Structures are given as structure tokens and as C-alpha cells.
Amino acid sequence: MNRRVRVLPLGLWLLGLGYVVCVAWVLTHGAPVLPGRKVTIRLAHWQIEKGPPDGIDAVIKRYEALHPDVRVEQMLVPGAVYRQWLRTTLAGGTAPDLIEYGIWLENVRDVPLRYFEPVTDWLMEPNPYNRGTPLQGVPWLKTFEDELLEQRVNSPEPGQYYCVTMSRGSQRLFGNLKLLREITGAERVPATLPEFFKLCERVRAYGRNRGRELMPLAGARDNTMFFSEIYLAGMLTKLTFAMDRDGMLAMDSRQLEAAYLENRWQWSRPEIRGALGVLAQLYAHMKPGYLQLGRDDAVQQFMRDEALFIFTGTFDSTSLRRLAPFPVGAFRLPQPTRDDPLIGPYLMGHFVDGDNSTGFEFYLNRASPHHTEAVDFLRFLTSYEGGRTFMAHSGWISSIRHVPVPPELASDLSPVDGYVASGSYSTLGTESSRLFWREFYRLTGPRGSVENFTTALDAAMPAAITADLRAEERNQRLTLAPRDVRIAAIGELVRAAPQDPAVRLRRERLESAQNQSEGLALHVECQLRTLAKP
Amino acid sequence: MILATGNTCRRGAGFHHGAVLFSFPPPFCRTAAWWLLLLPAAAAEPGLTSVWQDIAESRSHLALVQLDRLADQNDRGAQLARAAAMLDDQPVTDTGLREAEALLVAVAGGTDELAAQATYLQTRLYQMHFAQPDFPKAAELLRALAARLPQSHWAQLGLVKLGLLQLYALPEPSGPAARLAVTEALLARITEKSLQRDLHLQLGLAGVFWKQPLAGVLEHLLAADRIGGVAGQASEDLIAQIAELSFRDGQDAQARQYYERYLREYPTSGRCFTVRVRLQMLDERAAAAKGARP
Known part of the structure; x- marks a missing residue:
């Protein structure tokens, strides 16, 4: 027996050793084979500078103490690769439950309508984590300092809120x-x-x-x-x-x-x-x-x-x-x-000299299998206690009303x-902005002057602005066409459940939003037809 | 059940955390779920409601798979659902849209709500979906729909779309006043309040764009506000706009009423500072008028 073992080829020895190392690695570095908590929620963002990750970690720690069955993981994704990461994980179905997104992010404007779930209905109810605080009984939406103004303005679907915010900045x-x-x-x-x-x-x-x-x-x-x-x-x-x-x-x-x-x-x-x-x-x-x-x-x-x-x-x-x-x-x-x-x-x-609108927005992934738990965590994250904890550990001002702002941070706000x-x-717009900054050296360079700069801008600006407005009109149309299909579908759902007020309201909102956006697209197209120079 | 399996695989959570030692990679799971879905015996025939639910959630490709499993492929409801799903099944091409139009034309033959919806979707192809829109054709179909099935929701919605085309896109009538007049005439034919509101709002905005007298513009904006329920940011803009245009038109009492309402309803808006300045100006106007009175 011993002799047979000794004559095993070296390759098999190495294979066995490799197997043992791999098993040891999985057992010591991986999560337990039987997870200790029933649900894992993941949230991802690009705020990897000093502060925010610490703030969120502190909130997670407290939340996990309150909910022993839930584990929350924070994923830090560098801004340089965020858009590619976002697109890939959402398309591949591996995206986390809660995702930071900004409406200004180029080339991913279609993402909210396709992949995120509106949180409007939840926002109309009080946040249960605000019990015993000055925000008790207040609808969640009204607990944000700006009542999610930017999110209302930039909503991909007028009348719907798609996210909640974490902080106020200026x-x-x-x-x-x-x-x-x-x-x-x-x-x-x-x-x-x-x-x-x-x-x-x-x-x-x-x-x-x-x-x-x-x-x-x-x-x-x-x-x-x-x-x-x-x-x-x-x-x-x-x-x-x-x-x-x-x-x-x-x-x-x-x-x-x-x-x-x-x-x-x-x-x-x-x-x-x-x-x-x-x-x-x-x-x-x-x-x-x-x-x-x-x-x-x-x-x-x-x-x-x-x-x-x-x-x-x-x-x-x-x-x-x-x-x-x-x-x-x-x-x-x-x-x-x-x-x-x-x-x-x-x-x-x-x-x-600045704005105090709230930002650092988290969206709910429509494909998340843990909507209830994810929204519950969002509620805690943006509760009075969550906001205070986040602010204390991140140095970023909380988006939540009545959370006391430490004196050393008060000067960050713009009245x-x-x-x-x-x-x-x-x-x-994209083209006019590019033109402005391309010619900016004419203002501030060694031989720069206001005259040089404005002459150059006025010479090229009509074409740049026309291109911007054409892009705006095209983008509006691109988002309008899929809404026809949704309106048709919701219409059928209304027919199937004519007494359901929620479905009827959803149809009314969708149609109204499309009418507004369509009016705008035609308005811009009309302006271009009558104003744009060849 | 099957979809849940697919979702679990797509999330790939187990792979990330090393909790699953033996499993298939997510693409395999997804493909497997897809084939299981296609097996006729694997699940009951889906209802159309579930198909429309998928379409409503932007899962047109899944809706088409479900439609393939329906026993009655000639059912008009199924044909309509298939056409709708095809409008959003990427990649969308004009050829695919023509196929969808053929289905819609087939469904549009009746006089029921399905027919109205099919005709409405056909008008949208010409207005919004084909690479090259054909606004006159869309308008022609919309007018025909409104004449044939005037009380249908789709004909009512179509009248709003027709109004938008008349305001901005159709070659005739060409003058601003005439554009507004023919569109205002549509209001009497719209019986659904929310759609009336939408057209009033568009008439008000177009009136400003076409530099019409403010009193007429305000009538439409006020009508939209009276009906209520304006969606999203437009509700805030509407109150600011009524207040400011009333201020410019010398309708001071109305201006004050809407400025004050703006402050109440949107206390965190950046426009509040300007609104407060305007209210001071109204006070000064009122004081001046009082002083000038004999």
C-alpha cells in the first residue's frame, strides 16, 4: 500500500494538494455554506471618497442588529467604471437590490424605466422607523429636506418617484x-x-x-x-x-x-x-x-x-x-x-450660491427578489436615526428633516x-457646453479677451444649439415610443379589473406623462423647423 | 416557479459568496428556464392578463414566448397583445412594425374596445414608431377613430394626440390662431376629465409659445388646474405659471392667490424667493392704487 502511494505520479500529488488548498480557501474565505441570515441585500454606489462608506457601514451595523435575519452588503464601485458596470450587471441580471444612479449619467438614461421600480406608494406612507421622533406619522416623502424635488423634476415617469436620497450638498x-x-x-x-x-x-x-x-x-x-x-x-x-x-x-x-x-x-x-x-x-x-x-x-x-x-x-x-x-x-x-x-x-x-437639493440617490432594482426587505432597509437608511448615524460617520449632511446638523458642517449649506x-x-446642452469649454482659452489665455471669446461663441453656437435641440427631440421620441406599449398594456389591465383604482390611476399618470412629453417633443420639433438656421 | 429559478440564477448571489459549491453558471440556468418555459406540458397555458402584465413591465420578449403557448392563436385579444409586444421587442425595425400593423388592422375590424385600441396603436405607428413619422396619416386615422367609436377611451386619448399634432406638427392650418382654434374645438368632444385637463394644459403652453393674449392662455391653464391631478413637475410649474402670467396681465388678486398657494405647496423650491419678491410687488401695487384713489 505504502509503496503504491509512493509511486503515484507527481502530477496526482500536485492535484491533490491543489484540491486541499482550494477547499481550505473556500472554507476560510467564502461565506458559510449555510448562510447565517436568511436574506442578503446588496447596495452599490460610487461615493468611494472619504466618509460615505463609513456612514453607510454604521447604518448597516445598526440595521443588522435590529434585523438578525437580514444581511446588508455595501458594494463600492469606482465612478470611472460605474456606467459600464451598471449596464452589464443590470443586463446580466446580477445587479444588486439597491443601486445609486444619477439622471445626468450619459448613455444610461434608459435604465430607470427599464430596470428600476417606482417607490411612490411607499413614499406616501409614514416611515415606521421614525416612531418616537419629530417625524413620526409624517409621510416618508415629506421627511426629506427638499421633498425629493430633483427626483420629481427628473422623474423618468412624471408623477412617479423612483428613488430616495441620502444627503444634502452644495x-x-x-x-x-x-x-x-x-x-x-x-x-x-x-x-x-x-x-x-x-x-x-x-x-x-x-x-x-x-x-x-x-x-x-x-x-x-x-x-x-x-x-x-x-x-x-x-x-x-x-x-x-x-x-x-x-x-x-x-x-x-x-x-x-x-x-x-x-x-x-x-x-x-x-x-x-x-x-x-x-x-x-x-x-x-x-x-x-x-x-x-x-x-x-x-x-x-x-x-x-x-x-x-x-x-x-x-x-x-x-x-x-x-x-x-x-x-x-x-x-x-x-x-x-x-x-x-x-x-x-x-x-x-x-x-x-449653491443649492441644497438632496442627492446620493438609491433606486430599487425591479429584478430584486427582496423588494420588501430592500425598501425596509431604505426606510431605515433615511430615517431620523439612520440619517443621524450616517451624518455622524460620513461627515455628509443628511437629507432628512430635523436631523441636527453639527456646527462644523452647518457652513456647508446654502441658505x-x-x-x-x-x-x-x-x-x-452637450454640444453647446463642449463649444463653450473648447473656446474658453480665448477668454483666459495669454492673449485672451471677452471679445475673442464671445465672437467665437456666437459664430458657432447656432449650430451647436441646433444639434442639442435635435438630440433632445430625438431622445424624447425614443422614450415616448415604449410608453405606447405600456399604456396599451395598462389599458388592458384596467379592462380586466375596472374597479381597481390603483390601476386606473397608473393609466392616467402614464397617459398624462406621455401627453406632456409628447407636447414637449413636438414643441421642440416645431421650434427647430421655424428657427434653426441651415 | 420557473421564473423564480431564473431570477435566482440571474442574481448569482450564491456564486459571489462561495455558498454554492456545485451549480451551473447563470447563462446556463437562464437558458434552461427558457426551454422549460417553452415546454407545453411544463406549465398551464398562460392567461392574457399575465401576458399584458409582462408587456406592462417591459418584458415584451417574455410576453411573446407566452403568446406562442396559447392554444387559440387567432383570438383577437391575443393578436392585439402580440402586436403590442412586437412594438417593443428589440431590435425594433420598420419591417417588424409593418408586421405588427397587419395584426392591428385585422383586430381593428370590429366595433368593440379591442378594435378601438388596435386602431389607436396603428395611429401611433405613424406618429411615433416608424423611423420616418407620417403625421398627416396619423391625423387621418385619429379622426376616423374618433368618428367611428367616439366614446371609446382610445378615441378620447386619440383626440388629445390629434390636438398635439394640430398645435405643432400638421401643415394645416398654418396660422397660430387657427391652430389653437381647431384644437380648442376638440375639447367639446372629449368627455374624460383627465384627458380634457391634458389638452387644456397643452393649449395653454402652446398659447404662450404662439404669443397669444395672456387672458386666453390663462383660461386654459386655470381649467387644467380646476380639473386637478396634473402629473409630476408640471403641477408645480402650472401654479407658478398661472401666478406669474396673472401678475403680468394685471390680474392681481388671482396672481396673489396662486403665489401664496405656491409658497404653501412648494415651500422648499428655489423659486420661493422670487415669489416672495413678487408678493411684495403686489403689496406695493395695491398701496399705490390705494394712494391714487381720490
């Missing part, structure tokens, strides 16, 4: 408090742009005197885009209201684009030239070459003490506060004044104490 001017105190003797930032520009000059002089490279603003293409969106929308409020023919008290990108084709505004208008002049002054305080840099480069510049401020979204606030080797403060944007020679005469008044009139003139 944009802020983050500053190195230690350096600010060294330079100015205080930890304050001026409220007006003229005063801010003076501070910028002091910062540069401070750096020069010490022989070090120090810029007032950390610069990168993304940060420039954030600045431009807010400042252009704010400084051009008066113009926007003057063009608001529909009486909506605001204009969206499509309306602004149509107004451009109607020749109701051009880039060469004096107020727009003035606003661009202010932006050029601002960007002169960034390190030359910033348009070639990304968001992370700007963060590094700030962290290395090479820039006093960085303008970014509050999604960066936890990373900045936890990683910077100095104390970081968040400040409101300085506003232009009426005596400003460039923009003063055209100002409407104080404008909102609604000014006008909000439009989206940004710099990011109207």
Missing part, C-alpha cells in the same frame, strides 16, 4: 484656515467680489514675499466649471427673467437654447460680456494651465499649501477636512456688487436667500 469655497489667519489675521472671507479680489492680491504678495508658490485659488477644469455655472446663472438673473416668456419664474437649458435661436440673447450682449469679464478676473487667480488639470490636481494643490482656497462641491468636504494637515473652513461665495463696472448695472440682486433663475449658460 458648493462652497473651502479655505485653509491656518494660512488665512497668517495672511489676514482672521478666519473670514469677504462677502463681496471687489473685497475678495483685494484678498487675492494680498495672498499673492504674501507668497512672493516668502519666495513660495502660492495662488489664491486652486485651479482645475472641474472647479472652473463649478464656478462658471453658479456665477453666470447668478449674474445673469435679470436677463433670464426678462426672457422668461412662459412665466415659469425660471428657465431651463432647453428654454435658454430656444431663446438663443430666436435671437433673444447672444454671447455678445453687454451683460454677458460683463459677467464673462468678472469670471476672467476670478480665474486670473488660478495657476496658469489649470484648464488642463482635473479635480484631484486641484485638491492636491490645496493640500500642499499651494493655494489658499478651493471651490468645490461639499462632496469633497469630508476628504478635505479629514486629509488636510490644517483646519479647513467652508465659506459662501463672494457676490458682485452694484457698483462693479463690468456687471453692476445688470445685476438683479443677491443670488443663491435660499437669493434668486434662482436658471441652469447655467455655460452648460446648456
